[in-house]
Amino acid sequence: MSLIQKLAFRNLFHDRLRLIATVIGIVFSIVLVTVQMGLYLGFGRMVTTMIDRADADLWIMPQGTKCFEDPALLDVRKRFRALSIEGVAQVNPVVIGFADWRTPAGTTTPVFVVGSDVKNGGLHPWNVIEGQVESLSIPDAVAADQSYFDRLGVEGLGSTAEIRQQKVRIAVVTSGIRSFTTTPYVFTTTERARQYAGLPSAKATYFLVRVAPNADIEQTRRRLAANIDEVEVLTTAEFRERSRSFWLFDTGAGMALFAGALLGIIVGTVIVAQTLYSSTKDHLDEFATLRAIGSSGSYIYQVIIWQAMISAIIGFCLAAIAGFAITALTAGSALPILMTPLLLAGLFALTVAMCVASAIAAIVKVMRVDPAMVFSR
Amino acid sequence: MTAVLQAENIVKVLGQGAAEVHALKGVNVSLGTGELTLLMGPSGSGKTTLLSILGCILSPTEGAVSVGGQSTEGAEPEELADLRRRNIGFVFQSYHLFPTLTATDNVRLALDVRGERGRKAVSRARDALAMVGLAHKLTSFPGQMSGGEQQRVAIARAIVGDASAILADEPTAALDSENGHAIMTILSEIASDAARGVLVVTHDPRLLPFATRIVRIEDGRIVSEEQGQAKRKVKANA
Ligand SMILES: Nc1ncnc2c1ncn2[C@@H]1O[C@H](COP(=O)(O)OP(=O)(O)O)[C@@H](O)[C@H]1O
Ligand SMILES: [Mg+2]
Numbered sequence: 001m002s003l004i005q006k007l008a009f010r011n012l013f014h015d016r017l018r019l020i021a022t023v024i025g026i027v028f029s030i031v032l033v034t035v036q037m038g039l040y041l042g043f044g045r046m047v048t049t050m051i052d053r054a055d056a057d058l059w060i061m062p063q064g065t066k067c068f069e070d071p072a073l074l075d076v077r078k079r080f081r082a083l084s085i086e087g088v089a090q091v092n093p094v095v096i097g098f099a100d101w102r103t104p105a106g107t108t109t110p111v112f113v114v115g116s117d118v119k120n121g122g123l124h125p126w127n128v129i130e131g132q133v134e135s136l137s138i139p140d141a142v143a144a145d146q147s148y149f150d151r152l153g154v155e156g157l158g159s160t161a162e163i164r165q166q167k168v169r170i171a172v173v174t175s176g177i178r179s180f181t182t183t184p185y186v187f188t189t190t191e192r193a194r195q196y197a198g199l200p201s202a203k204a205t206y207f208l209v210r211v212a213p214n215a216d217i218e219q220t221r222r223r224l225a226a227n228i229d230e231v232e233v234l235t236t237a238e239f240r241e242r243s244r245s246f247w248l249f250d251t252g253a254g255m256a257l258f259a260g261a262l263l264g265i266i267v268g269t270v271i272v273a274q275t276l277y278s279s280t281k282d283h284l285d286e287f288a289t290l291r292a293i294g295s296s297g298s299y300i301y302q303v304i305i306w307q308a309m310i311s312a313i314i315g316f317c318l319a320a321i322a323g324f325a326i327t328a329l330t331a332g333s334a335l336p337i338l339m340t341p342l343l344l345a346g347l348f349a350l351t352v353a354m355c356v357a358s359a360i361a362a363i364v365k366v367m368r369v370d371p372a373m374v375f376s377r
Numbered sequence: 378m379t380a381v382l383q384a385e386n387i388v389k390v391l392g393q394g395a396a397e398v399h400a401l402k403g404v405n406v407s408l409g410t411g412e413l414t415l416l417m418g419p420s421g422s423g424k425t426t427l428l429s430i431l432g433c434i435l436s437p438t439e440g441a442v443s444v445g446g447q448s449t450e451g452a453e454p455e456e457l458a459d460l461r462r463r464n465i466g467f468v469f470q471s472y473h474l475f476p477t478l479t480a481t482d483n484v485r486l487a488l489d490v491r492g493e494r495g496r497k498a499v500s501r502a503r504d505a506l507a508m509v510g511l512a513h514k515l516t517s518f519p520g521q522m523s524g525g526e527q528q529r530v531a532i533a534r535a536i537v538g539d540a541s542a543i544l545a546d547e548p549t550a551a552l553d554s555e556n557g558h559a560i561m562t563i564l565s566e567i568a569s570d571a572a573r574g575v576l577v578v579t580h581d582p583r584l585l586p587f588a589t590r591i592v593r594i595e596d597g598r599i600v601s602e603e604q605g606q607a608k609r610k611v612k613a614n615a
Pocket of ligand 2: 424425426
């Protein structure tokens with residue numbers, strides 16, 4: 001440890017109470033930022049779960065579709081058109097829509113129906129813990145997630161309920177298919193999804209395209225777009241991006257999260273700046289002595305910057321522990337807070353930047369120090 | 378004898394407006410190697426102001442200061458700091474040690490600000506402490522030392538970087554006479570180095586026996602300059 005670091009360290013630990021205040025400020029601020037950014041990442045991933053799980057290279061959708069949940073419909077005849085395009089191997093319809101689920105006790109709750117035919121690829125339930133996806137083709141079979149059993153008024157495999165006066169039976173149970181809207185997902189076939197959601201029979205929401213093994217996805221995409229009217233054809237990555245940016249930005253949710261994070265940064269900076277400034281004020285005599293014995297300005301700034309850095313490192317480590325705890329606690333919730341290595345690195349950089357920025361006030365104070373004060377005290 | 382510090386026609390105005398004080402009113406003084414000069418005068422006569430100007434901590438309102446023959450005119454604060462760290466060692470009445478650092482680290486600081494680091498700096502700091510009789514207090518903190526010991530650490534810090542001018546402002550004022558005597562003995566030992574000059578500001582006549590030269594100041598003016606009782610005992614520098 002250099003003498004500068006030693007001095008910074010000792011200055012900090014000299015006043016434990018102030019150090020604790022500083023560290024608490026940093027931890028609160030960084031945890032707030034972690035939660036906001038973790039929610040941002042978690043939400044960003046959550047809103048595209050369905051797209052990520054779908055078996056598709058390309059998505060054919062009504063023009064202007066903003067996100068996966070967009071209810072606009074396509075005419076099924078377009079499916080045959082798509083199948084005739086060179087490079088296209090499969091075109092699987094997906095039907096989505098809202099429906100009212102009537103529990104055996106007689107109460108109703110809205111559900112989000114996802115219809116896809118199990119004999120083909122498409123969008124089928126995953127994380128299956130009971131039953132078989134293939135059984136969804138049985139006339140009254142649906143899949144539901146166990147986390148929504150209470151809401152759906154069912155006990156498990158074989159439980160029954162009603163949608164639009166038709167009996168439905170839980171044939172597949174999944175675990176962890178949670179919706180950020182908190183509306184339960186119910187998986188079934190396209191045909192029954194239309195019935196449950198009250199949609200016309202010749203309509204679908206998406207056509208999921210698999211391209212032939214040797215075909216180029218981009219070229220196929222262009223051919224599809226050129227040959228089918230009033231649709232958009234997006235790659236899975238493009239649709240994921242569009243859906244995410246709709247939920248995060250068009251709805252303002254992302255901005256709210258960023259605003260929360262920004263608030264955290266501001267509060268943290270103010271607290272650290274305040275404590276660093278008062279620490280510097282207390283040690284002004286020492287800084288004046290340093291100046292008197294001929295230290296350069298930059299030597300003194302380094303002492304202050306190191307004080308900021310040491311605070312940042314301590315604060316960050318504690319905040320990271322808190323962050324991981326929060327991540328673990330929310331892992332099973334509808335909206336888990338995510339912690340990625342990149343977020344962690346970003347948070348560290350942010351903590352350091354915040355603390356160094358906080359040092360500015362202290363540095364300005366020390367810049368004005370008059371070394372002549374060493375003679376008067 | 379060569380002058381390590383030279384001040385010519387120094388005028389210093391402190392404060393502003395109604396509080397304006399002409400602390401120095403045209404002072405000529407120099408400090409040579411191998412001498413221990415006492416700057417004596419009553420309280421408020423301008424001693425500290427003059428010492429600050431000689432030590433490049435304050436700039437004169439009028440007049441010229443040169444350090445080792447180099448003029449300080451128009452020097453920026455950073456250049457003055459550089460002059461200080463290369464040429465001048467300070468000893469203050471209230472020691473101004475760093476309470477959170479050991480004696481060795483306090484002394485090492487004077488080398489550290491000059492970019493001298495590592496083992497060599499540590500051993501130089503220890504040597505300087507040994508020179509002031511504190512070889513047994515290397516790892517003590519200021520709070521664990523007596524006033525006399527703290528002042529000796531401060532002297533070690535002033536000399537460790539081979540400064541050619543040691544400027545001490547009332548170095549014994551906070552000490553009893555025994556400790557004051559010990560401090561002055563060390564300072565006159567330092568002054569016997571042919572490469573160094575020591576200037577001690579005081580109003581304590583008990584220090585007179587240590588002086589090779591006595592400069593008296595009153596009301597911002599030098600009023601007398603005389604030879605002291607102490608012999609210049611410059612060691613032949615090998
Ligand atoms: N910063 C200052 N502002 C205004 N007047 C000052 C300041 N510092 C010292 N003085 C005045 O300048 C004069 C000389 O002060 P100083 O050099 O400290 O005297 P000494 O060290 O001989 O006691 C005194 O009258 C003192 O009141
Ligand atoms: Mg004085």
